[in-house]
Amino acid sequence: MTLLILLHALVAVAAPALGRVLGRRVFAWIAIAPLATLAWLAPKLGHLLDGGEVAETTTWVAGLQLEVALRLDAFGALMVLLVSGIGTLVFAYAGYYFHERPDLGRFAMLLCAFSGAMLGLVLADNILVLFVFWELTSVTSYLLIGFEDLRENSRKAALQALMITGIGGLALLAGLVLVGQQAGTWSLAEILADPPTEGAVVSWAVVLILAGAFTKSAQVPFHMWLPGAMEAPTPVSAYLHSATMVKAGVYLVARFSPAFADVGLWRPLTAAVGVATMVWGGYRALRQHDLKLVLAFGTISQLGFLIALFGWGSSKLLFAGTAMLLAHAVFKASLFMVVGIVDHQAHSRDLRRLSGLGRRLPGVFVVASIGALSMAGVPPLLGFVSKEAGFVGFLDAPGLWSSVVLGGLVVGSVLTAAYTLRFVWGTFSTKPEVADPIGAEVARPSRWFVAPAALLAVVSVAGGLLTGVADGLVRPAARALSVGAGEYHLHLWPGLGTPLVLSAIAVGGGLVLFLGRDGITAVQDRLARGGGADQVFHAGYAGMLRAAARITRVVQPGSQMVYISLIIVSFTVLPAVVLVGHLAIPDDVVVAESPFQVLVAAVVIAGALATVITRRRFAAVVTLGIVGYGVGMLFVVQGAPDLALTQVLIETVVLVLFLLVLRELPKHFWSRRERALKALHVTISVAVAAVVFGIMVTSLAARTEVPVGEVAAELSYREGEGRNAVNVILADIRAFDTMGELVVIAVAAIGTVALVRARRPREDVEVPPDRGRSGAGLEEPT
C-alpha cells in the first residue's frame, strides 16, 4: 500500500515532463497510478469483503511511535474503489475536456498527487498519518482550485478554500491528539475498538474532530468555499468536490461515529448541522443560474445528508450512509462530467441561455437524466434505494429527535428533487422564451468524452436494479464500520410503507416546487438581501486583516528604542514577580578573590557609567568596549582562558561593526530637551540591573546539586578526549545545539545582507536600457 502511494507521488513528479512531450495524452499515462491501485485491489477484494483486512506498517520516526501504519478493510476498499475508480474515469475525461495547452502537465501532476493523498487518507491507520494526508488533500485542492492562477476569482476561491479547510484541519489535529492521548494509542483501529468515551476532554475532542470534518465536507456554516471552488476546471469539480475530497469529512464521521456517537455533542451536532446543510444547500441550489453552481449547492446538500446519516451512529443508518456514499459519488461525478461536456461544447453553463440541448445531444441527455433521477431518489436507481434505507433507519430510531431529523431530511429531499429538475430542465429543455439561445448549433461531443459519465450512469442503474450486487459491496463495507451494520439489505421494492410514502412526498414536492419555480425565485430574491455566507466570510477576512494591521501599528511602531524597552521590561517584570518572595543570599558570600578583580570591576563600572553619560556615539562605543574587555579580563583572572579569548574576540568584532554602522548615524545621541525620556531609560536600566543581580545571587543560594561544570569537565576528557572542556562541550557534548546555532548564524548572515540590500539600489544587476523598470515584470501593481 505504501508502494501504491509512492507510485502516485512518482507519477505526479513525472507528469510535468510527460505533459511537455505528450500534451493531452498525459492524462492517459497518469491513469497508470489509479489503475495500478485497482489492479492491486482486485485480487484482495474477495478477502476484504469477507471481513478480512490488509495491514502494512513502515517505521517513520521510531522515537515518537510515529509509523506509516496503513490498514485496508471493506469500508476502506469501497473508498479506494471510489478514489481510484472515479479517478481513472476523471483522468480519461480530462484528456478530452482540455484543449491543448502548455501547463497540462502541471495539472496532471496535481490531480495525481491529490489522488495519492486521498488514497493515503482512506488507508491510514495511524491518525497522525491520516492527518498528514488530510492536509495534503487540502493543499493539492488549493492548487487545483487556483489552477487558472491568472484569474483573480480563481486565486481568491483557492485561498478561501485553503483557509477554511486549513483552520478546520488545525481543529482536527487538536481533536485527534486529544483522542489519541486519552486512548494511549495512535492506531485508528485500536482507538475505535476501545474508545475513550468518558470525560470532558473527549467531549471537546469530539467537537474539534467534527469541526475538521465539517469544514472539509462543506457543512453550514463553513460551506461557502465549495461553490467558490467551482472556479476550478470541471474535472477537478467532478473528482475532488463531489466524489472524493469533500467525502473526507464524511469518511471521518463514518469511521468515528460507531464509537463516539454517544459522546458529548456528537449526535446533536451532526444531526443539526447535517440537516441544516441539506436544507440550506438545496434551497440555495434553487436560485443558481450557473449549472455548476446548482450542482455545487446540491453537493453541499447531499453532504449534509451523509453527515446526518453517519453521525447518528446506529447500525441501520451506518448501512444507509454507506449506500448513500456510493450512490452520491457515482451520480454526482457523472453529473459534473455532463456539465463539463455542456460547457465544453456550448461554451456556456448559464441555464437562462441554454435551450434545445436535449434534442441536439440526446446521448448526453440520457446520461444526465439517469444521474439526475438517481440524485432525486427515483426508483429503480441506486440513489432511491439508498435514500429509502436512510428513511427506514430514522423511522426505526427511537426518540422524538429522530423524527425531527427525519422531517428535516424529507424537506431536504423535496428540495433535492426540485433542484434536480431545475438542473435537467435548465440544461436540456427547449425554452422558447429565451431571446438569444445557445444549443441548436452546438457541436456533438466525442463518444469517448461522454463515455466516463455514461459508465457511471450504468453503475447508477445497475446498483439500483441489481440490489444484490450493490449489497455485496455495501454490506461488508458497513460491517467494517460496525458489526451490526452488515445485517441489512438494500431493497429495490421496499413495499408500500412509510418510507415509500416519504420518497413519494420528496419527488412530488420537488415537482411542485419546480413547477412553481418563478414564485420561489421571487420569494428567494426578496429574502436574500444582506448577502450570503460568502460575503460574511470576506467581510470577516477583511476585518481580520484590518484588525491585524491596527495591532501591528501599536505593537510594531518601528522605533528600536520602544522594542528594546519592551523586551527588557517584560524580561525584568516577570522574574521580578517571582523574585520578590524568594530573594535569598548565599551563606558564604565572597566579594572578591583578589585585589585585581576589584580593580577590573571598578574599570568595568566606570566604563558602563561613561557609556550612559556620554552624548557622542563614538565615545559610547569605545566605553562599551571597555566594559567588554574588562569582563574578558575577569575571565582570565578566574582561569577561563577560552572564555576570555572568545570574549575579547567578540568584543573586537562588535567594536568594528559599530564603527561600520556609526558612519551612517548622527554623531550625537539626543538633545538635552528629552530629559524625561532619559530618566525613563535610567529607571529601566537600574531595574534590569537590580533584577539580574537578584536572580544571580538567589540562584547561587539556591544550589542543591553539584555544578554541571565539574561533571562536564570530567566528561569532556574521558568521553570527548579533549582537554579544552569549553570546546568539547560545544563541539561534542552539546553538538546538536551548536548545530542549531550554526543555522542561526547562517540565517543572521543572510538577514544582514537582505536588510542592507533592501535599502540599497542594486548595482550588480544590469537593467537593459531599452526595457527599463517596467520590463522587469516584478513590480507590484500600483
Added chain:
Amino acid sequence: MTDGRPFGGDRSPILDESIRLAFHTVLVLSVYLLFVGHNAPGGGFSGGLVAGAAIFLRFIAGGRAAGALPGLGYEALCGLGLLISSVTGVAALAGGLGFLESWVFEREVPVLGVVKFTGTLPFDIGVYLVVVGLIAAIVDSLGREADTSETHALDPSHDQGGSR
C-alpha cells in the same frame, strides 16, 4: 568598489603594507586556533572570529568590501560550513554512532608520526567557516553600503529601481 579608505582620509602606505603583511599571518593564527581548540584555548568559533578580524583589517586598509577570501563569497562559506558540520553528524550516523557523536582517529602516519584527532574537528571546521561567512556577509553588506552611499549622488544609474 572604490579606492580610498572607508573612514575617509588619505590612504596610508604604512598601514596598507603592515596589514598586507599581517593578513596572512592572522589567517594562519586563526587556523592554528581552530586546530588546537580541542585541547587548548581556541576552537572553530574563536578561530573564525580571528579570521573575521583579518577580513576587517584588509577592509579597513583597502576599503575593499567584497568577499572574504578570493573566490569564496559569504554564501559559499556559510553553506560549506553547514554542509561540513551536518555531514559530520550524518557520517557518525552512518558509522553506527548517534547523530554528531564523536569518534577518535589515532594512527601512525609516515613523516608526521602519530596523528590523533576526533570527530569534533570536522564539526569545528564547519563552525569556523560559518563564523567567517557571517563576518564576511556583514563586511560585504555594511561595507559596501558605505561605499555606495558616498558615490551614490554622483552616479545617475543608482536612481533606477531604488524607489523602495
